[in-house]
Amino acid sequence: xxxxxxxxxxxxxxxxxxxxxxxxxxxxxxxxxxxxxxxxxxxxxxxxxxxxxxxxxxxxxxxxxxxxxxxxxxxxxxxxxxxxxxxxxxxxxxxxxxxxxxxxxxxxxxxxxxxxxxxxxxxxxxxxxxxxxxxxxxxxxxxxxxxxxxxxxxxxxxxxxxxxxxxxxxxxxxxxxxxxxxxxxxxxxxxxxxxxxxxxxxxxxxxxxxxxxxxxxxxxxxxxxxxxxxxxxxxxxxxxxxxxxxxxxxxxxxxxxxxxxxxxxxxxxxxxxxxxxxxxxxxxxxxxxxxxxxxxxxxx
Ligand SMILES: N[C@@H](CCC[C@H](N)C(=O)O)C(=O)O
Numbered sequence: 001x002x003x004x005x006x007x008x009x010x011x012x013x014x015x016x017x018x019x020x021x022x023x024x025x026x027x028x029x030x031x032x033x034x035x036x037x038x039x040x041x042x043x044x045x046x047x048x049x050x051x052x053x054x055x056x057x058x059x060x061x062x063x064x065x066x067x068x069x070x071x072x073x074x075x076x077x078x079x080x081x082x083x084x085x086x087x088x089x090x091x092x093x094x095x096x097x098x099x100x101x102x103x104x105x106x107x108x109x110x111x112x113x114x115x116x117x118x119x120x121x122x123x124x125x126x127x128x129x130x131x132x133x134x135x136x137x138x139x140x141x142x143x144x145x146x147x148x149x150x151x152x153x154x155x156x157x158x159x160x161x162x163x164x165x166x167x168x169x170x171x172x173x174x175x176x177x178x179x180x181x182x183x184x185x186x187x188x189x190x191x192x193x194x195x196x197x198x199x200x201x202x203x204x205x206x207x208x209x210x211x212x213x214x215x216x217x218x219x220x221x222x223x224x225x226x227x228x229x230x231x232x233x234x235x236x237x238x239x240x241x242x243x244x245x246x247x248x249x250x251x252x253x254x255x256x257x258x259x260x261x262x263x264x265x266x267x268x269x270x271x272x273x274x275x276x277x278x279x280x281x282x283x284x285x286x287x288x289x290x291x292x293x294x295x296x297x298x299x300x
Contacts, residue, residue: 011257066223076231189220
């Protein structure tokens, strides 16, 4: 029995809980406990799956949770890590390098393991939508906003920002700045992520366009906080910069944890390529197991 498999992608870390390997229950409270960096394993989120026996040619379903226990519809880094997990468990089926499909609450996402030893995986995240109803976004008076979200005036405390908001399986708000810093992400990120105009909250990226082929971002994630990297955030920043005419169709996105490559097709569909690795695997100690069981019982 193996209760957990821990992975990281440029420092964005997830715990995989595989129901084929453990009977550990998963609930918002148990996710919070597992992700706690002092009382649990520590992670930015949990990937729970496969939710059914994986079969070649059939989308493999999984559920994703942020470290605060909230459900997230999709995770670019998480999908890449889960693809590696499937390959580690059944290399004969999933490690051959052929593309296959993962299914989350957002949509189906094609993945392809390009270099298993180096952990290089590519994932297709589809086409972003730059529309208020998709985010969703409210107007200042709290009524549903309508129309394009390429340039949205957003008042945050004393600051008057102009941001680009988009939805690509999950919501994102890109904030162009002269210098993205961890301090800025940690201070302003929460105010934007939980802004009243985003009823489902939003992931936040602070973006500097270094050149037409290089972007630099700092990330504050919905439900997880400051992150060293984020796949869907890197794609959101690239899609926003591309839509604003600020970058080419293939960019390196630099984050504190490392860089990924994002390519944007003429139809706006986005592909993310980057490394990730397994960090550890193991069993929960009896005391933690008992707490997880109590948390799940309380959630029923
Ligand atoms: N780190 C992930 C994003 C995880 C989900 C996000 N926090 C949300 O709630 O949408 C990634 O690599 O995309």
